[in-house]
Structures are given as structure tokens and as C-alpha cells.
Amino acid sequence: AQKITQTQPGMFVQEKEAVTLDCTYDTSDPSYGLFWYKQPSSGEMIFLIYQGSYDQQNATEGRYSLNFQKARKSANLVISASQLGDSAMYFCAMESFNKFYFGSGTKLNVKP
Amino acid sequence: NAGVTQTPKFRVLKTGQSMTLLCAQDMNHEYMYWYRQDPGMGLRLIHYSVGEGTTAKGEVPDGYNVSRLKKQNFLLGLESAAPSQTSVYFCASSPHAANEQYFGPGTRLTVT
Numbered sequence: 353a354q355k356i357t358q359t360q361p362g363m364f365v366q367e368k369e370a371v372t373l374d375c376t377y378d379t380s381d382p383s384y385g386l387f388w389y390k391q392p393s394s395g396e397m398i399f400l401i402y403q404g405s406y407d408q409q410n411a412t413e414g415r416y417s418l419n420f421q422k423a424r425k426s427a428n429l430v431i432s433a434s435q436l437g438d439s440a441m442y443f444c445a446m447e448s449f450n451k452f453y454f455g456s457g458t459k460l461n462v463k464p
Numbered sequence: 465n466a467g468v469t470q471t472p473k474f475r476v477l478k479t480g481q482s483m484t485l486l487c488a489q490d491m492n493h494e495y496m497y498w499y500r501q502d503p504g505m506g507l508r509l510i511h512y513s514v515g516e517g518t519t520a521k522g523e524v525p526d527g528y529n530v531s532r533l534k535k536q537n538f539l540l541g542l543e544s545a546a547p548s549q550t551s552v553y554f555c556a557s558s559p560h561a562a563n564e565q566y567f568g569p570g571t572r573l574t575v576t
Binding site: 356358383384385387395396397399402404443445447450451452453454455456457 | 495497499504505506507508509512514520522523552554556561562563564565566567569570
């Protein structure tokens with residue numbers, strides 16, 4: 353069965369420091385995609401970054417990078433130089449067999 | 465270019481009533497999705513569509529029906545609302561499966 357797991361319900365990080373949000377997944381699909389979304393308190397879903405299962409290099413988008421370890425089935429999000437505006441819920445998601453599966457999320461609080 | 469819109473934004477139903485949620489996208493995307501998000505949880509896929517005239521079940525389809533008669537619209541129906549269907553409903557679209565999803569702003573539904 354396809355599954356996404358986020359084991360950190362909440363995290364704190366000091367402004368300007370880096371933070372890693374954990375995500376592990378499970379699927380029997382040889383071709384899948386991994387995504388991270390941000391959900392601020394206002395409720396909208398904001399796409400951050402995507403990693404394909406066959407991509408050799410880790411994805412990066414500005415301050416966001418995805419640490420993809422295929423053998424470990426992990427797809428951790430790294431946010432560098434945290435900003436106050438990064439405080440939000442972060443969801444890891446997987447596309448597998450045309451369906452999407454979301455983790456339960458990590459609430460990130462950035463402290464000034 | 466409105467992206468993905470959802471109608472209505474808020475709704476209160478009584479148990480047993482029916483309603484339809486409308487999702488519209490103007491990006492000519494093939495794939496469309498309906499999710500529900502319960503408090504403190506990630507998104508769960510209800511139904512999805514890979515093209516006009518097609519629909520398929522997601523993770524939690526019971527109690528819901530969908531239709532995709534036009535490429536730009538994806539309707540979610542509740543035939544007989546139950547309090548367990550109180551949730552925030554998100555619609556999303558994407559050009560194909562392994563691609564960023566574009567989300568609507570959500571519909572907050574309360575069933576009393």
C-alpha cells in the first residue's frame with residue numbers, strides 16, 4: 353500500500369538557521385513523484401518543490417532543497433536561512449499510480 | 465487568469481441534505497482532484513479525473529460522487545450529508561500526474 357509518513361508534528365527553528373523536515377514514503381510503483389507543499393495559516397496550498405523517482409540529482413528551488421534518498425525511501429525538505437514567513441504547516445506528498453497521498457504535516461515555527 | 469476557483473467558499477448543511485461543490489480551472493489541465501482536509505491532518509484524496517468524461521476513486525470516496533462533463537469543471541456531490549463530512553474541501557488541477565498541482569482556495573463545509 354502507498355503511504356507517506358511525517359513523524360515531526362511540530363518544529364521550532366531560529367530565524368536565519370537551516371531546518372530539515374522529515375518525510376518517508378512507501379510505494380510499489382517504480383515511477384513516482386515526491387512533492388512538498390506549504391500551508392500558511394490563511395489555508396492555501398503552496399507548491400514548493402518536486403522530485404521524480406528517476407531524477408539523479410536532488411531538487412532545489414531557491415532556499416528549498418529536497419534531500420532524496422531512494423534506498424531509504426526518504427524525501428526530506430531542507431529550508432536554508434529560515435525566515436519568519438516560513439512559519440506554516442508543511443506537507444509531504446507522493447504521486448503514485450495517478451493518485452496523490454499526503455502526510456499528516458509538520459508545523460514549523462520560526463523564532464525571531 | 466483565475467487559476468483554480470471553488471464555489472461556494474462556505475456552506476452549512478443539515479444532515480441528509482445534498483449539495484454540489486464546483487471546481488473550475490482555466491489552465492486547460494487534464495487532471496483534476498478533490499481532497500478533504502480534516503483538522504490537524506493532511507489532505508486525503510476523494511476522487512480524481514484524468515481527463516474530460518473520466519473519474520476514478522481516491523482514498524476516501526464513500527458518500528461522494530463526481531462528474532467531469534467539461535474539461536474545465538469538476539463537480540463534487542454529496543447526496544446525503546453526514547456530520548462526518550464536515551471538513552475543508554480542496555480542488556486541484558495539474559497538466560499530468562507527475563506534476564505540480566494547482567490548488568483552489570478551499571470550501572469550508574459544516575454538516576450539523
